[in-house]
Amino acid sequence: MKTRALLVLGLVFFGSFVGRIAVLASETAAKTGAFPKEGEIAGVASCIDGDLAAAVKDRMYSLDTRELAIADREAELKTYEAQIEKRLAELEGANEDLQEKITVVQDARSADIQKLAAIYEGMKPAQAGEIINEMDAKFAAGLISSMNSEQAALVVANMDAQKAYLVSVILANRNQTDQ
Incomplete structure (x- = not known):
């Protein structure tokens, strides 16, 4: 017991x-x-002390602030992008207008040269040769290239030899650069 x-x-x-x-x-x-x-x-209460919690809170505040700043910047960039696209469209429109005007001017210039070529074709070759001798060589080359081949040959034959040579070189170079 x-x-x-x-x-x-x-x-x-x-x-x-x-x-x-x-x-x-x-x-x-x-x-x-x-x-x-x-x-x-x-386990969370034992892992986070006062200093760590404050650091996390500060970091979260900092990240939120940065996120808001980034969102503001994105909105600002979108505004700038819209302005750039608008101005680009305006420039493209202006460029199209300019190209149209250039085409009109070139067509008018070409028509004027054709009329002038017709006038020189109607002149006596000796008379036309004397006048063309006094012209700028590049302009004379353009004028002669607009004339019919037979009349142009007669005019060049009545030009000063050096001027005729210079005009011929200019015409030959134009054909080489066009190819």
Whole structure:
């Protein structure tokens, strides 16, 4: 019976010992934050202290500020892009108008040279040769190239030899650059 009483007493002491350890463990865990408080995720409260939380909060504020600045900059860039596209469209329109005017001027110039060539074709070759001798060589070459070949040959034959040579070189070079 003694052994049984000792065994029962040993079990009671052992149970109180285990109970005491459990109470101490739960108090220690509560003090260190090992157990989550109500509404917290397990382990988060013990991982973040005051300085870290402040640094995270500052960083989040900084990122939010940068994000707003970037959004503002994007809006500003879109405005500039729209202005550039508008001006580009205006420039393209102006370029088309300019090209049309250049074409009109070139057509008018070509028509004027054709009329002038017809006038010189109607003149006597000696008379036309004397007048063309006095002209700028490039202009004379353009005029002679607009005349019919037979009449042009007669006019060149009545020109000064050096001027006729210069006009011929200009005409030959025009044909080489056109090819």
